[in-house]
Amino acid sequence: MLHWTYIIIAVLVFVLVLRELFAERNWRNQIALALVLIPLVLRILHIK
Amino acid sequence: MERHHIIAFSLLAIVVVVCTLAGREFLRMHEPDEIIPGPGVTSTVSLSTYFGALAGTSSDANVYVLDSGRQGATALVLGGTHPNEPAGFMTAVVLTEHVTVQTGRLIVIPQVCSSGFTCTDPLEGYPQSFSVQSRTKLRSFRFGARGSNPITEWPDPLVFLQYPSGQQLSGNEVRNLNRSYPGRPDGTVTERVAYAVMRLIEREKVDIAFDLHEAAPEIPIINAIVTHEKGKDAAASALFTLESENLQYALEMSPPNFHGLSHREWGDRSPVFPYLMETSNPIQGRLRGVTNEELVVKGIDQKYYEAAQIGSMRITYDLAGEPLARRVGRHLRGLQALLGAYMEAMPEKGIVVEGIPAYEEIVARGLGEYLH
Numbered sequence: 001m002l003h004w005t006y007i008i009i010a011v012l013v014f015v016l017v018l019r020e021l022f023a024e025r026n027w028r029n030q031i032a033l034a035l036v037l038i039p040l041v042l043r044i045l046h047i048k
Numbered sequence: 049m050e051r052h053h054i055i056a057f058s059l060l061a062i063v064v065v066v067c068t069l070a071g072r073e074f075l076r077m078h079e080p081d082e083i084i085p086g087p088g089v090t091s092t093v094s095l096s097t098y099f100g101a102l103a104g105t106s107s108d109a110n111v112y113v114l115d116s117g118r119q120g121a122t123a124l125v126l127g128g129t130h131p132n133e134p135a136g137f138m139t140a141v142v143l144t145e146h147v148t149v150q151t152g153r154l155i156v157i158p159q160v161c162s163s164g165f166t167c168t169d170p171l172e173g174y175p176q177s178f179s180v181q182s183r184t185k186l187r188s189f190r191f192g193a194r195g196s197n198p199i200t201e202w203p204d205p206l207v208f209l210q211y212p213s214g215q216q217l218s219g220n221e222v223r224n225l226n227r228s229y230p231g232r233p234d235g236t237v238t239e240r241v242a243y244a245v246m247r248l249i250e251r252e253k254v255d256i257a258f259d260l261h262e263a264a265p266e267i268p269i270i271n272a273i274v275t276h277e278k279g280k281d282a283a284a285s286a287l288f289t290l291e292s293e294n295l296q297y298a299l300e301m302s303p304p305n306f307h308g309l310s311h312r313e314w315g316d317r318s319p320v321f322p323y324l325m326e327t328s329n330p331i332q333g334r335l336r337g338v339t340n341e342e343l344v345v346k347g348i349d350q351k352y353y354e355a356a357q358i359g360s361m362r363i364t365y366d367l368a369g370e371p372l373a374r375r376v377g378r379h380l381r382g383l384q385a386l387l388g389a390y391m392e393a394m395p396e397k398g399i400v401v402e403g404i405p406a407y408e409e410i411v412a413r414g415l416g417e418y419l420h
Binding site: 003006034037048 | 052055056060070071202
C-alpha cells in the first residue's frame with residue numbers, strides 16, 4: 001500500500017514539474033526541470 | 049507556438065531519449081546470468097517451489113539439486129545473499145557447474161537474493177557486471193546490490209523492526225536478506241524470500257547449511273567462519289585442519305541477541321548446523337580507489353596495500369591483492385573442511401562431494417578453469 005502511495009506521489013510531482021516546464025520562460029530553469037523529470041520517469045515505470 | 053514552448057518540447061524529447069538509453073541499461077540487469085548445470089546436477093527447481101508467492105517475481109531463484117541417490121546428509125549452500133559479494137555466488141556457481149556428489153545430497157542456490165542482482169547500490173560507482181574467461185568463453189556475471197531492489201518494496205522505513213524479534217535496525221536493512229530470517233509469508237519481498245529458504249530447510253530436512261559472504265578488508269569479521277553454538281565443535285575442528293594448511297580463518301560465534309541472521313535463525317529454528325563464511329573483498333571497502341570490474345576480479349588496490357604496509361590491516365594484503373579466484377578458493381576449502389568435520393561429528397550422516405577444486409589449484413589455474 002505504502003509503495004503505491006509513493007508511486008502516486010511520484011506521478012503527481014511529475015505532472016507538476018511537467019506543467020512548470022511549459023510555464024517557465026527562463027531556459028536555464030527549464031533545463032533544471034527537465035533533469036528532475038528523468039528519475040521520476042524511471043521510478044514511475046519501475047525501471048530504477 | 050512561443051519560444052519557451054519549443055524549448056520545453058525539445059527538452060522533453062531529450063528526456064525521452066535519456067530515459068530510453070538509461071532504462072535499457074538498467075533493464076539489462078534483469079536478464080539472468082547463465083549458470084550451466086554440471087554433471088552432478090540431478091534436478092533444478094525454483095525457490096517458489098517452497099513458497100508459491102515468489103513464482104513469477106524477480107525474487108524467485110533457481111535451486112540446483114545434486115543428489116547422489118545414496119542416503120546421507122543434505123547440505124545447503126547459499127550464494128548471493130548479498131549480490132555485491134561475488135565470491136559467495138561464484139563459489140556456488142563452481143559447485144553447480146563442477147562437482148558431483150557420491151553420498152548424500154547438495155542443494156545450491158547461487159543467487160538467492162535474485163532481486164538484488166537487478167540493481168547496484170547507489171553512490172558506490174559499482175560496475176554492473178564482471179567477466180571471467182572460462183575454458184570455452186568469456187562468462188559475464190552481474191554485480192548487484194547488498195539488498196533487494198528498492199523498486200520492489202520502496203520506500204524503506206526510517207527504522208526497520210525485525211520480525212519477529214522487534215529488534216530495531218537502520219531502515220535500509222529492511223531489504224537485507226541476512227537480517228530477515230525467519231521471514232513471513234505476508235511480509236516484505238525480502239521477508240518472503242527468507243520464509244521460502246526456511247521452508248526449503250524444513251522440507252528438504254537440511255542437516256548442514258552454508259551462507260557465503262564477503263566483507264570490506266578493514267572490518268573485523270573477514271576470512272572468518274561464523275557459527276551457531278551447536279556447530280562450534282565441528283567449526284573448531286575444521287579450523288585446525290585449515291590452519292594445518294596455512295589457511296587462517298577466524299572463528300566467530302553467532303551473537304545470540306542479533307536476530308535475523310542466517311547463522312542465528314536457521315540454528316535456532318531448525319535442526320540444521322548453520323555456518324556463514326566471509327572473505328575479504330576490496331571493492332566493498334571505504335579505502336578503495338578506482339571501482340571497476342578489474343577490482344572485482346583482481347582485487348588489487350594501492351590504498352589497501354599502503355594500509356597493510358603501515359600495519360592497519362589485520363589480514364595479509366600484498367601487491368597480488370585479493371583476487372576473486374583466491375576468495376572463491378577460501379570459501380570452497382572452508383566448506384570442504386566443515387563438511388569433513390561435520391561427518392566426523394555425525395558419522396551416520398555422510399556427505400561426499402567430489403571435484404571441489406583444491407585451494408592451491410584454483411589460485412594457480414584461475415576461476416575460469418572450473419566454469420563451463
